[in-house]
Amino acid sequence: MGAHAFQQEITSERELREILGTPSQRAADKVIDHIDKHCAALIGQSPFMVIASADAEGNIDVSPKGDPAGFVKVLDENTLVIPDRKGNKRGDTFSNILQSPKVALIFLTPGYQETLRVSGSARIVRDPALLKSLAHEGSVPLFATVVDVEKALFHCAKCIIRSGLWEHTGAEGVPNFGEILVDHADLDQTPEQVQQAIDESKMTSLY
C-alpha cells in the first residue's frame, strides 16, 4: 500500500472480471506463439521498441531502443535479435536479463496505428558472426540480445488514435490489420469484414 488510501481496491481476478467482463473470442485468440509474416513485416518497419525486463526480486524496468527501421532482426519464427548501440553503460536491461531472462517488447511504427507486443526469454550473446551482421556503418555492437519468442500479439489501434501519436498515417509495408487479425485469431471472416468491424469500433468505442 502506498501513502494514499482509496476506496474499492480490486484484489482478485473474480472481482476484476465481474466489472470488466471477459474479452471477445477474437481478442482472446489473437495471441500467437511465433513471429509470423505480419509480425516480421511490422518489426521490419519499426525504428523504435521498448523492452521490459525484471531483476531477481521482480522489480520491473522498461528501456527504449531506437535505430533505423528494421534494426531488430527476425532470425527465424522463434528468434529475434536486438543490437546493442552505444548508450550510457547503465546496462539496466542486461543486468536484469542476467538475473531473470523473461522480457517483453513492444514495437512502434510511425504512422501505423497498431503496435506489436512480443514476450519471451532473452540471452546476451557476443557471437562474432552475429555481431558483425548487426554492424551499422562499420560500427559493430558489443552485445546482441537474443529473444526466444513465446508470445506475439497485435495491440489494437485505440491507444494510438486517442493519443494522436503520429501526425501522418499510412505506414507502408505493413499489411492491413484486418488481414493480420484473420491470420492471428484464425477468423472465419474476410480481412475486409474484419477491417470494417475494426474501423467501426475505432470510431464508436474510444471512450
Place this chain on the structure above:
Amino acid sequence: MGAHAFQQEITSERELREILGTPSQRAADKVIDHIDKHCAALIGQSPFMVIASADAEGNIDVSPKGDPAGFVKVLDENTLVIPDRKGNKRGDTFSNILQSPKVALIFLTPGYQETLRVSGSARIVRDPALLKSLAHEGSVPLFATVVDVEKALFHCAKCIIRSGLWEHTGAEGVPNFGEILVDHADLDQTPEQVQQAIDESKMTSLY
C-alpha cells in the same frame, strides 16, 4: 536456451561489466525516487505511455496506453494515476498486477527526444471520486491504476534520434534536458553546460 546456439553467451554481471564498462557518475546518479517538477511536466505533455507488468511466474507483458496529453495524473510526488479507457477486456495488465504489483512505465512525448522511465508498485482501484476526476467527455473509467512510484529517470535522446521517431521537434512545456539532468543527478554544472555536453554527445556517439 532457445533453438539457436550462439558463441560467447554472457552469463554474469562480472563478464558484462568487463566488456560494457560502468556508467558515468552522472548516468548512475540520474535516478530519483519521486516525481519532481520535470517528470510532472513531461507526464503532463505525454499522450502515450507503455506499462510493463508481470504475472506470478515472472512472465512479463507490455501494454500501450494512449489518450490526450496529460491523461496520466500526478496525484503527488509519489503517486501516479492511470485511467482505464475502453479496450478489448483482455485486462492483461490488470491480471498481472493482481498477481504481482510491480510495474514500470515509459512516457513518450511527440517531438521530445528524451523519454521518462518510472517504476513502482500498482493497485487497481474504483474509488468513485477518483474515477469521476478521470472522466473524458462524460465517460467515467471503470478502473484506475494507481502507481506508487519508487524510481524515475529520464532516458537519453539517442534512441529517439537514431529512430527518427518524431517528424517535428520542440515539444513545448517540457524543460530543456540539461536543466532536468542538473536537478536529477545533482550536478555541479549549469544547465547550459550540461545541455552542451549532451548535444555534443548526441552528434558524436550514436553508434
